[in-house]
Amino acid sequence: MQSIYQRIEHLIESRGMTKKAFCENLGISTGNFGDWKRGKTTPSTNKLIEIAGYFEVSLDWLIIGRGSPSQGVMEAKEDYEANDTQETLEQIMASSLTDDEKVFLREYLEFTEYRKCRDKNPDEKR
Numbered sequence: 001m002q003s004i005y006q007r008i009e010h011l012i013e014s015r016g017m018t019k020k021a022f023c024e025n026l027g028i029s030t031g032n033f034g035d036w037k038r039g040k041t042t043p044s045t046n047k048l049i050e051i052a053g054y055f056e057v058s059l060d061w062l063i064i065g066r067g068s069p070s071q072g073v074m075e076a077k078e079d080y081e082a083n084d085t086q087e088t089l090e091q092i093m094a095s096s097l098t099d100d101e102k103v104f105l106r107e108y109l110e111f112t113e114y115r116k117c118r119d120k121n122p123d124e125k126r
Contacts, residue, residue, distance in 0.1 A: 005036045011055045
């Protein structure tokens, strides 16, 4: 499975759901879902987190197709184990990710950095 959409579609089919039921359960318009399929847009970060939680799959697997979908979303930092084969961000970005997936990850990292700065300086104008 090469794209986020294909992994979501796989989850829907593996649960015996219809795409319409999936969209209704998660509050996704069928138009947005169709845009994901055509590669016109990708799900927002919040929606990806919601989808991962709904299907109880790993965000890593959902976003970039690495790891196991059954690993699930872990709640605490201590739940994650470091291992010797853990890839660096640079290695992941240089891997076989699609251009759209690389753009998505860059935007997510920029957004995360923005929120960190904003949270450190809550009195600054936005």
